[in-house]
Amino acid sequence: MPAPVLSYKDIRVSFATEFGDVDAVKGVSFEVMPGEVVAVVGESGSGKSVTSSTAMGLLPESASVQGEVLLEGRNVLKMSTAELRRLRGSDISMVFQEPMTALNPVLRVSDQLVEALQVHEVAFGGKALEKSIELLERVGIPEARTKIRQYPHQFSGGQRQRIVIAMAIACGPKVIIADEPTTALDVTVQAEILDLLRELKQELNTGILLITHNMGVVADMADRVVVMLNGEVVETGPVAKILGHPEHPYTRRLLAAMPLLREAGDPSLEREQEQERVRVTERAARETSHRAAAGMSSGAASPAPAALEAKDVALEYKFRRKATRVVHDLNFTVQPGEIMGLVGESGSGKSTVAKAVLGLLDVAEGELRVRGENMPALPSKQKKALKREIGVVFQDPAASLDPRFPIGDIITEPMVVHKEGDKDSRMARARELLDAVRLPSSVLNRYPHELSGGQRQRISIARALTLNPTLLIADEPTSALDVSVQAAVLELFSELQQHYGFACLFVSHDLAVVDSLAHKVLVMQNGRTVEQGTTDQVLRHAKESYTQQLLAAAPVPNPETQARRRTERQRLLAALG
Amino acid sequence: MTRYIIRRLLQFIPVILISTLIVYALVFAIPGDPIRALAGDRPMSDAVRETLREQYNLDDPFLIQYFKYIWGIVTALDFGSTFNGRPVTDIIQQRLPVTATLALVTLVIQTLMGIIAGILAALYRDRFFDRFVQVSTVAMVALPTLVIGFLLQLIFGLNLGWFPIAGVNNGVSSYILPALTMAAVSTGILARLVRSELLDSLKSDYVRTATAKGMKRSRVITRHGLRNSLIPAVTFIGADLASMLGGSIIVETIFNLPGLGQQVFASIQGQEGTVVVGIVTLFVLFFVVINLIVDLLYGLLDPRIRYE
Numbered sequence A: 001m002p003a004p005v006l007s008y009k010d011i012r013v014s015f016a017t018e019f020g021d022v023d024a025v026k027g028v029s030f031e032v033m034p035g036e037v038v039a040v041v042g043e044s045g046s047g048k049s050v051t052s053s054t055a056m057g058l059l060p061e062s063a064s065v066q067g068e069v070l071l072e073g074r075n076v077l078k079m080s081t082a083e084l085r086r087l088r089g090s091d092i093s094m095v096f097q098e099p100m101t102a103l104n105p106v107l108r109v110s111d112q113l114v115e116a117l118q119v120h121e122v123a124f125g126g127k128a129l130e131k132s133i134e135l136l137e138r139v140g141i142p143e144a145r146t147k148i149r150q151y152p153h154q155f156s157g158g159q160r161q162r163i164v165i166a167m168a169i170a171c172g173p174k175v176i177i178a179d180e181p182t183t184a185l186d187v188t189v190q191a192e193i194l195d196l197l198r199e200l201k202q203e204l205n206t207g208i209l210l211i212t213h214n215m216g217v218v219a220d221m222a223d224r225v226v227v228m229l230n231g232e233v234v235e236t237g238p239v240a241k242i243l244g245h246p247e248h249p250y251t252r253r254l255l256a257a258m259p260l261l262r263e264a265g266d267p268s269l270e271r272e273q274e275q276e277r278v279r280v281t282e283r284a285a286r287e288t289s290h291r292a293a294a295g296m297s298s299g300a301a302s303p304a305p306a307a308l309e310a311k312d313v314a315l316e317y318k319f320r321r322k323a324t325r326v327v328h329d330l331n332f333t334v335q336p337g338e339i340m341g342l343v344g345e346s347g348s349g350k351s352t353v354a355k356a357v358l359g360l361l362d363v364a365e366g367e368l369r370v371r372g373e374n375m376p377a378l379p380s381k382q383k384k385a386l387k388r389e390i391g392v393v394f395q396d397p398a399a400s401l402d403p404r405f406p407i408g409d410i411i412t413e414p415m416v417v418h419k420e421g422d423k424d425s426r427m428a429r430a431r432e433l434l435d436a437v438r439l440p441s442s443v444l445n446r447y448p449h450e451l452s453g454g455q456r457q458r459i460s461i462a463r464a465l466t467l468n469p470t471l472l473i474a475d476e477p478t479s480a481l482d483v484s485v486q487a488a489v490l491e492l493f494s495e496l497q498q499h500y501g502f503a504c505l506f507v508s509h510d511l512a513v514v515d516s517l518a519h520k521v522l523v524m525q526n527g528r529t530v531e532q533g534t535t536d537q538v539l540r541h542a543k544e545s546y547t548q549q550l551l552a553a554a555p556v557p558n559p560e561t562q563a564r565r566r567t568e569r570q571r572l573l574a575a576l577g
Numbered sequence B: 001m002t003r004y005i006i007r008r009l010l011q012f013i014p015v016i017l018i019s020t021l022i023v024y025a026l027v028f029a030i031p032g033d034p035i036r037a038l039a040g041d042r043p044m045s046d047a048v049r050e051t052l053r054e055q056y057n058l059d060d061p062f063l064i065q066y067f068k069y070i071w072g073i074v075t076a077l078d079f080g081s082t083f084n085g086r087p088v089t090d091i092i093q094q095r096l097p098v099t100a101t102l103a104l105v106t107l108v109i110q111t112l113m114g115i116i117a118g119i120l121a122a123l124y125r126d127r128f129f130d131r132f133v134q135v136s137t138v139a140m141v142a143l144p145t146l147v148i149g150f151l152l153q154l155i156f157g158l159n160l161g162w163f164p165i166a167g168v169n170n171g172v173s174s175y176i177l178p179a180l181t182m183a184a185v186s187t188g189i190l191a192r193l194v195r196s197e198l199l200d201s202l203k204s205d206y207v208r209t210a211t212a213k214g215m216k217r218s219r220v221i222t223r224h225g226l227r228n229s230l231i232p233a234v235t236f237i238g239a240d241l242a243s244m245l246g247g248s249i250i251v252e253t254i255f256n257l258p259g260l261g262q263q264v265f266a267s268i269q270g271q272e273g274t275v276v277v278g279i280v281t282l283f284v285l286f287f288v289v290i291n292l293i294v295d296l297l298y299g300l301l302d303p304r305i306r307y308e
Helices: A048-053 A081-087 A109-119 A125-138 A157-169 A187-204 A215-221 A239-244 A249-257 A267-293 A350-357 A380-387 A407-417 A423-436 A441-445 A453-465 A483-500 A511-517 A535-540 A545-553 A559-576 B002-029 B034-039 B046-055 B062-076 B088-123 B128-142 B145-159 B173-202 B205-212 B217-254 B260-269 B273-301
Strands: A006-017 A020-032 A037-041 A063-071 A092-095 A175-179 A207-212 A224-229 A232-238 A308-319 A322-334 A339-344 A363-370 A390-393 A471-475 A503-508 A520-525 A528-534
Touching: A006 A048, A020 A037, A020 A048, A020 A063, A020 A207, A020 A232, A037 A048, A037 A215, A048 A175, A048 A207, A092 A157, A092 B205, A109 A125, A109 A157, A125 A157, A157 A187, A187 A215, A187 A545, A207 A215, A215 A239, A215 A559, A224 A239, A224 A249, A232 A239, A232 A249, A239 A559, A249 A483, A267 A535, A308 A350, A322 A339, A322 A350, A322 A363, A322 A503, A322 A528, A339 A350, A339 A511, A350 A363, A350 A471, A350 A503, A390 A453, A407 A423, A407 A441, A407 A453, A423 A441, A423 A453, A453 A471, A453 A483, A483 A511, A503 A511, A511 A535, A520 A535, A520 A545, A528 A535, A528 A545, A545 A559, B002 B062, B002 B273, B088 B128, B088 B173, B088 B217, B088 B260, B088 B273, B128 B173, B145 B173, B145 B217, B173 B217, B205 B217, B217 B260, B217 B273, B260 B273
Parallel strands: A037 A207, A037 A224, A092 A175, A175 A207, A339 A503, A339 A520, A390 A471, A471 A503
Antiparallel strands: A006 A020, A006 A063, A224 A232, A308 A322, A308 A363, A520 A528
């Protein structure tokens, strides 16, 4: 049996804070073999990043570490600064989460790569530059010879992550610690980066310590899995066992919380489709009776107005009188009580659409009808009245709640803005909404920072519902949350939607989340509509190749299925050329 | 880039026109008769006074005076002359080198001291040197320039005898004490600015990447940390260099340096509008040029900034 390349033995880390010592890691042990991928999974605060950084000596000064980290038998924790420095980047290297900030913005890529080689005396000068170009070519940067002279901001997020990986493999490391290497990336880019890491691992026989919260990524990459919770390892084993037959209740909970992108034939689908049929028929019946009540013959024009309707909408951003069109010919309808998922990768224009519906961006062309009225064309007074009908939930609950407002004021502010109710009725409404989002009314006088991320997002949802809107805009409402928290928030969201019956434009990059929630889906790419239809049509019987690529790239938390999906994806990409 | 510079240069025209107009109006608004002030206690015949007033357009309405002044500059590069008949350009030529030297020495002192102190304070955060910088910068900012000037004269000029305390007859060493006086406040602010910017930058992801590469801490700081934290410092130094001309009025008076600051002060007292406007216009021009240079420096420091 080969010796492990990296092993953690009873690692304990505590941080000195002004409120005394805090134990972040409480006795963690595991090993990484050469050429093996070990995934450490856990939610925020589980200590997974802290544990792995001990191998690089990258923890802040306030941390004290006990135990042993053996890199090929040598204890890293006992090393002097100089020894540790020789180790970093040569024997063990790191790939970080944020490719946008991991590279120095003011230095050329060539300088940053050459530097990595020169520090460890692998190559110097012209030779180092040649080697750097080879590295860039290896990680799949086209035209590496000319591109290497550019600055990081001239590359896309995925390319930057490739550059970071090039840097990490520059000196032929024995182990690479990849800390959420694809979390900040689009799903198709994520699949490419994971492919690259897999190839490099096989080529260099490097051990990879993969830190992630995404079970799909685990299924795609890992040989073995370490599950962490509150600084302790709760379960460890081969990937098939952990994902297939988890023993620890926390692992089970974590897996159950993962939103699933279901494939055609999934048993849960039939039930849902039945419900959907009922919903559509009921709506049709309601409309007919509506019309009958209004004394109109059925079949004649003027059905109940859609909650939101876009007709040939074009949107543009203006900078110094130069307009850049970012959304073209957008057409869609969201009926009352319907959830439409707006899906796309970064730069697709999906958030821009949400912005326009909220009236934060002028519509360059076309009509944007809210309950039948073209909102952008209305005089400002009527526009304001119509805006009452639109609620909004943003991505980051920490940033979208005013830190100096108590929760009660946050929830009632829409009523204040629209001069509705008095002090008492507003507070009563706030209590009612807190109850609806299942928070105790005692949080009324608290401030956002006193609540957890999930609780804050519940507050955001409560605020969005204050005026009982007919339309809710949700822009990536769960992307900043942990999986288990996301599951709870999504469930709540779904219940609230059924209870209040609002229509919803649900913007998301996560196909699985959209699958669990939306009635229909619109896929965008580069500002254009690729495909739209019912959730089942788009996510399980996609016609367009871009939608197929998106679907194929989303990893599922089952190693066997994922392996099959990977080959299918590669076949699809090969077929597309 | 060239187009950007040309556009910025064109913007100078309205800035200079408006600022000269304001200065002209202020001098015009000073009560009293400049010609009478010129004569002092000596009697002056009405005829002489009338001639002088006419010669300097003092009887025209304000806007006409201003227009004649600008017209003179544009058509004949005539910046006017003092009541003694000395051309303003002459005065500027004579006095500019003194103020320029003072500003340059000040700039060197405050940039070096401020940046070095800031870096060291950031590196030895919460240790003795950091605390020392923090406390001494508060003291520097709190003390009036006048007091700092007199203290420096007393200690380094009179007691230790290292530097001359007044005049400009000893080359660069004459400028050391005045420059230190001028630099005192800005050095303190600059040190604090560099300290906090560098601390921020040391927390950034790319510094972590550089550390993870196995680079020495000193290299990480100089190569990756420092350059990113210098942009705010450059902004500050630019703005400060421009405001130095204001500071020079006090400092040149304390140390008796025959520079532009001293001249402006004297000319305001003598209500010699043309001299005041001439020198202030020069200051304004200098200010906008410095600003342009600072903006161009951003582009050098940060490749993400592009000019169109």
